[in-house]
Amino acid sequence: MIRTATPTINNRPLRCADFPTLAQALDYAAQGVTGYNFYDGRGRLQAALPYAELRQRARATAKRLHGLGLKGGERVALIAETCPEFMEFFYACQYGGFVPVPLPITINLGSRGSYIERLRRLLHSCSATAAMAPAEFLSFLQEAAAGLKLRLVGSPADFYALEEPAVELEPSGPDEIAYLQYTSGSTRFPRGVVITQQAVMANLAGIVGSGLAVRSGDRCVSWLPFYHDMGLVGFVLGPLASQLSVDYLGTRDFAMRPRQWLALLSNNRGTIAFAPPFGYDICARRVHRAEINRYDLSSWRVAGVGAETIHAETLARFADFMAPAGFDRHAFLPCYGLAESSLAVTFAALDQGMSVDHVDRRALESRMTASATAATSGHGERVRAFVNCGRPLPGHEVIVRDADYRALPYRHVGIVSVRGPSLMSGYFQDAASTRDALGPDGWLDTGDLGYLTEAGLFITGRCKDLIIVNGRNIWPQDMERLAEEQPEVRVGDVTAFVAPHPKGGEVVVMLVQCRLTENERRADLVNRLQRMTYSEFGIKCRIELVPPKTLPRTSSGKLSRSEARRRFIQRVGWNQPNEITAEAPKAAVSS
Amino acid sequence: MAEYRQILDRLYTHLRPMAPQGMTLEEDTDLISEFGLDSVNVMDLLLEVEEDFDISVPLNLLADIRTPKDLACAITRLLEAG
Numbered sequence: 001m002i003r004t005a006t007p008t009i010n011n012r013p014l015r016c017a018d019f020p021t022l023a024q025a026l027d028y029a030a031q032g033v034t035g036y037n038f039y040d041g042r043g044r045l046q047a048a049l050p051y052a053e054l055r056q057r058a059r060a061t062a063k064r065l066h067g068l069g070l071k072g073g074e075r076v077a078l079i080a081e082t083c084p085e086f087m088e089f090f091y092a093c094q095y096g097g098f099v100p101v102p103l104p105i106t107i108n109l110g111s112r113g114s115y116i117e118r119l120r121r122l123l124h125s126c127s128a129t130a131a132m133a134p135a136e137f138l139s140f141l142q143e144a145a146a147g148l149k150l151r152l153v154g155s156p157a158d159f160y161a162l163e164e165p166a167v168e169l170e171p172s173g174p175d176e177i178a179y180l181q182y183t184s185g186s187t188r189f190p191r192g193v194v195i196t197q198q199a200v201m202a203n204l205a206g207i208v209g210s211g212l213a214v215r216s217g218d219r220c221v222s223w224l225p226f227y228h229d230m231g232l233v234g235f236v237l238g239p240l241a242s243q244l245s246v247d248y249l250g251t252r253d254f255a256m257r258p259r260q261w262l263a264l265l266s267n268n269r270g271t272i273a274f275a276p277p278f279g280y281d282i283c284a285r286r287v288h289r290a291e292i293n294r295y296d297l298s299s300w301r302v303a304g305v306g307a308e309t310i311h312a313e314t315l316a317r318f319a320d321f322m323a324p325a326g327f328d329r330h331a332f333l334p335c336y337g338l339a340e341s342s343l344a345v346t347f348a349a350l351d352q353g354m355s356v357d358h359v360d361r362r363a364l365e366s367r368m369t370a371s372a373t374a375a376t377s378g379h380g381e382r383v384r385a386f387v388n389c390g391r392p393l394p395g396h397e398v399i400v401r402d403a404d405y406r407a408l409p410y411r412h413v414g415i416v417s418v419r420g421p422s423l424m425s426g427y428f429q430d431a432a433s434t435r436d437a438l439g440p441d442g443w444l445d446t447g448d449l450g451y452l453t454e455a456g457l458f459i460t461g462r463c464k465d466l467i468i469v470n471g472r473n474i475w476p477q478d479m480e481r482l483a484e485e486q487p488e489v490r491v492g493d494v495t496a497f498v499a500p501h502p503k504g505g506e507v508v509v510m511l512v513q514c515r516l517t518e519n520e521r522r523a524d525l526v527n528r529l530q531r532m533t534y535s536e537f538g539i540k541c542r543i544e545l546v547p548p549k550t551l552p553r554t555s556s557g558k559l560s561r562s563e564a565r566r567r568f569i570q571r572v573g574w575n576q577p578n579e580i581t582a583e584a585p586k587a588a589v590s591s
Numbered sequence: 592m593a594e595y596r597q598i599l600d601r602l603y604t605h606l607r608p609m610a611p612q613g614m615t616l617e618e619d620t621d622l623i624s625e626f627g628l629d630s631v632n633v634m635d636l637l638l639e640v641e642e643d644f645d646i647s648v649p650l651n652l653l654a655d656i657r658t659p660k661d662l663a664c665a666i667t668r669l670l671e672a673g
Contacts, residue, residue: 112654136651256638531624540629
């Protein structure tokens with residue numbers, strides 16, 4: 001079926017997410033002519049899905065799910081491929097009063113086993129009663145669901161073959177669950193963020209109304225995965241709730257051919273697109289300078305940045321590189337958020353570009369204070385630069401607290417805490433984790449470190465131990481568990497962390513206490529761990545075997561990642577950027 | 592229709608520049624643990640394969656590919672499917 005993309009200009013007045021539920025947002029969007037468009041890796045339009053058609057298809061599928069015997073509130077797990085069927089099933093759940101659960105696609109070379117294991121943990125965690133995968137991913141889902149009691153695990157075609165009974169649909173109400181989001185937990189110990197209709201609508205109203213100030217003529221372009229909060233809330237739900245057209249590129253297609261993102265923005269006169277910093281970075285690295293002239297990025301008014309700690313140099317390099325294509329660096333819009341707050345918490349001011357705060361490194365590291373300093377005095381060694389992520393959305397509050405939950409004054413680094421109508425109700429069927437994150441006073445402890453100034457929020461480190469590589473969040477405890485499962489390794493003998501390499505970039509390090517003495521067996525263990533961390537997490541890491549009882553522990557006897565990291569950096573000499581001589585010690589090393 | 596052997600040889604021409612020093616490439620070399628491809632190399636490799644053979648390698652196939660042989664077989668099947 002050849003089609004044209006949905007238009008940018010709608011024939012209905014723009015409403016900024018002022019709806020009680022997602023289903024009502026789609027009811028209104030379906031009166032217009034805008035919608036979702038899907039492109040392949042070579043930039044060809046594969047499918048157009050106007051909101052009007054989406055509503056029809058979603059309602060029909062909702063009835064089929066009813067026919068299957070699903071009850072209101074039951075979970076429907078969806079492999080979140082960038083395709084029209086995901087949209088149809090996600091909104092079918094909205095109309096049918098079911099709870100959609102987007103599942104990730106994390107496939108690397110040789111990773112069948114670990115991917116299936118991950119899906120299985122997720123299906124189990126949300127106790128899904130039905131699950132859908134596009135045909136090409138169905139075998140993974142079926143294997144993952146084997147032995148679990150689901151009513152149907154199928155491709156879209158399997159669901160289309162079901163009866164469509166003439167039931168009266170009961171969409172979920174404002175205080176019912178809109179979806180579960182599984183980005184925040186680790187893969188080994190998944191945590192489903194529970195977001196109600198009113199929470200997500202409050203967040204969407206803030207995002208499109210205030211953060212982006214959406215207006216007629218806006219058009220979104222996105223390659224962000226639908227199983228990530230920025231992709232789902234920011235670029236599936238947000239555009240629909242403000243009746244904007246979106247052009248999608250698959251996530252892997254972007255990773256292989258980043259120029260397609262720029263081409264879509266250029267060809268379709270896109271105005272809003274977001275990416276984590278690494279998205280801008282790979283564009284600057286992999287797009288050829290000679291082809292820049294082919295693009296016209298002058299329509300791109302909001303180039304959002306979030307999801308990772310933002311380094312100003314990365315964005316500056318992208319802006320310099322793309323300037324000949326008409327990219328305006330004032331379009332950069334740093335923001336901060338997390339799935340536990342639906343998506344967004346703070347936005348910088350529009351049309352200002354990024355603003356950077358330079359602070360004294362020593363004061364930051366020794367006293368946790370962010371003392372403003374001149375940008376020029378010995379960059380890198382004595383000065384650290386942080387990007388302003390802006391102010392909270394209307395109706396939301398942000399404070400920075402110390403370990404005893406006392407609010408800290410401006411320019412003191414502490415734990416970022418958030419309060420407001422966008423927050424999750426908790427983690428799905430996990431009261432203990434919910435209590436740890438959500439206080440009785442309504443404050444969410446984000447686990448991220450940062451400081452406030454009169455100008456806004458500055459994030460200095462995300463979630464203390466979380467390892468972030470190329471936009472992927474990796475929990476050190478997941479890597480540690482993987483190693484502990486090897487017969488040669490005991491539980492509690494592994495620590496994983498990320499360390500800055502003096503030549504730039506970061507290296508993921510895993511230290512394993514091990515009693516093996518034979519070189520061959522040591523090498524075998526290191527190779528196996530390398531292969532497994534790659535297939536499970538898609539990263540290469542530096543693995544070192546260290547003698548027993550050499551890893552530092554806390555007073556309570558747990559391994560201390562931060563202390564192990566500090567000692568490691570010192571041992572290999574990475575703390576002295578100008579005099580690197582040391583290569584790793586007498587341990588089996590691979591990197 | 593290209594033969595498996597020719598496809599494998601063409602695949603080697605893409606892989607060799609990515610080889611660590613002193614590494615010899617065999618049909619059964621594990622691309623990750625032995626050959627040492629990281630996720631960025633994998634993207635580069637797939638891009639080259641897609642351009643060279645004029646195919647599109649679906650993401651789901653990667654889950655079962657560990658060696659040059661696996662990849663060459665997958666390319667052969669994709670070419671046959673046209």
